[in-house]
Amino acid sequence: MLTLKKLKLYLKRQALSEEEAKSLAAPKADIARAESKQSEEPKDDKTESESKPRDYLKTKEVAELLRLPISSIYKMTRLGRIPCASPPGSSRLIFKRSKIDEWIKKNERKTLR
Numbered sequence: 001m002l003t004l005k006k007l008k009l010y011l012k013r014q015a016l017s018e019e020e021a022k023s024l025a026a027p028k029a030d031i032a033r034a035e036s037k038q039s040e041e042p043k044d045d046k047t048e049s050e051s052k053p054r055d056y057l058k059t060k061e062v063a064e065l066l067r068l069p070i071s072s073i074y075k076m077t078r079l080g081r082i083p084c085a086s087p088p089g090s091s092r093l094i095f096k097r098s099k100i101d102e103w104i105k106k107n108e109r110k111t112l113r
Contacts, residue, residue: 057095065100 062082063070074093076082083099086092 055097057097057100059093059095062095062100066104 057065059070059073063073066073073082077084077093082095083103084093084095087094
């Protein structure tokens with residue numbers, strides 16, 4: 001997407017004045033309208049495997065799901081507080097989605113109110 005700033009820089013390099021650059025640039029409203037149209041368009045380029053939830057999650061995905069830093073996830077696995085697995089011959093951690101969901105439900109706390 002060509003922004004006004006990039007267009008000005010390009011035109012400056014081409015030795016055109018700023019007034020000429022403004023006359024050639026699209027108004028910001030037009031740019032915003034074009035960007036909103038792009039965001040409204042449905043994206044069909046996802047494959048079937050990308051659109052359905054995966055059975056196993058990576059450490060980063062678990063951290064995002066729980067809204068915790070990755071270092072906290074590693075610490076919890078080291079202490080055995082969160083269910084995880086490691087493929088044979090690998091140091092990478094994987095987390096089964098169903099076990100993480102069960103673990104979250106099991107560790108829910110009731111609010112005081």
